[in-house]
Amino acid sequence: MSKKLVIKVTAGADAPERCSQAFTVASVAVASGVPVSLWLTGESAWFALPGRAAGFELPHSAPLPELLAAVLAAGSVTLCTQCAARRDIAQADVIEGVRIAGAQVFLSEVMADDARALVY
Template sequence: MTRRLLIKVTAGADEPERCNQAFTVASTAVATGAQVSLWLTGEAAWFAVPGRAEEFELPLAAPLADLLAAVLAGGTVTLCTQCAARRDIGEADVLEGVRIAGAPSFVEEALADDVQALVY
């Protein structure tokens, strides 16, 4: 059984290095064959909306849109329910493949066997 990696990213364009690190780790883990679950919370919630990842810039970093696409292709991406509501982001507003879920789902994932959780 492959170990699972749960990553919660709370930083967005307001903290670009921390944000990019979370997406880089998530996409790298997907590339290695790990089961990855990336949670978008706080300001990272905006990256669930089409076009937002393309606007993100950080010198010498892989494009955030590419990193997000890799995670969407090989893992799961979840937008925090409350974070979405505070930003008026609904189901119809998010990228294909992004689900909206709340704390009970996060806790269930985090407490499962063979899960490593990281928070950025």
């Protein structure tokens, strides 16, 4: 079995290349059969809301809504609890399949023997 890849993306529209890299790596990993857990933190937290990914544009990159959909279909997407609270985002507000969880859950994922972590 493949090692689980835990990706924490802190960038959003404020750093589009970094943001796009995180989503691209996550979607390529799930397409390759690698278990993926994508964490939305900081400015990427907004992409947990319906329609927000559609407003993201970066020339020569795959559309963010498609990348996010791929990860949701075959991996997991988590919105940071504190990041959600700072933006007044509740579980009822997010895209179906996105969970809200905190540092304890993140730590348990990255510390697992079968996990590798990336931060963007």
